[in-house]
Amino acid sequence: MRHRVKGRTLSRTASHRKAMFRNMAVSLIRTLVTDDEGPQKATVAGRITTTEAKAKELRPFLEKLITLAKKALPQQAAAAQFATSAARNSAEWKAWRDSDQWQKWNQAIAPVVNARRRAFAALRDKQAVSILFSDLAPRFENRVGGYTRVLRMSSFRLGDAGRHAVIEFVGKHDRVKQRKSTAPASMLVSDSASPDASPAAESEAASS
DSSP states (O other): OOTTOOSOOTTSOHHHHHHHHHHHHHHHHHTTOTTOOSTTOOSSTTEEEEEHHHHHHHHHHHHHHHHHHHHTHHHHHHHHTTOOOSOTTSHHHHHHHTSHHHHHHHHHHHHHHHHHHHHHHHHOOHHHHHHIIIIIHHHTTTOOSOOEEEEEEEEEOTTTOOEEEEEEESSSSOOOOOOOOOSOGGGOOOSSSOTTOOHHHHHHHHHO
16 A cells, blocks of 8 residues: 655655755755855756756745744744844843843743754755745745745756756746736727717817
């Protein structure tokens, strides 16, 4: 029986698939860094190219992490009212550390720390976790799922003819299509026609 074998194996072991999805997710998230230079810099921010099968399997892995970061936003906002902007180990910071404000901040920030640790266990990259919680979670705060899209390309990979596909974050470069008017041509008023003109006035003008 095919119990608990959902998903594509991609001709890899479980540990190999886990490491592959982790590397692909980190690569996609880190494309959002604008100051990253070098040969690994992405051509388009928030987009990577891979095969269609890998992209479809990566999508739920990544969207679950974004949902995890979104759920931590209310706790992060609640803990901000007890935080301090003083430099670490300064006199003001030490006074805040010994006050009741720190105790309240510590209790409020605990769920956020737990969520970040769970995300780091999946990604194993500090920069990717930071981008996930600071950029992606606020960006999709009001969106209910569907944070990424998979677009098939017409090209195929040499060797095994695997179809190429693009996986990218939605919402940043979306283009809104203008709807064409569905009104009949008889209802459309031309620029030369005057809205105040009546048939009686037109007949009087013609007779004169």
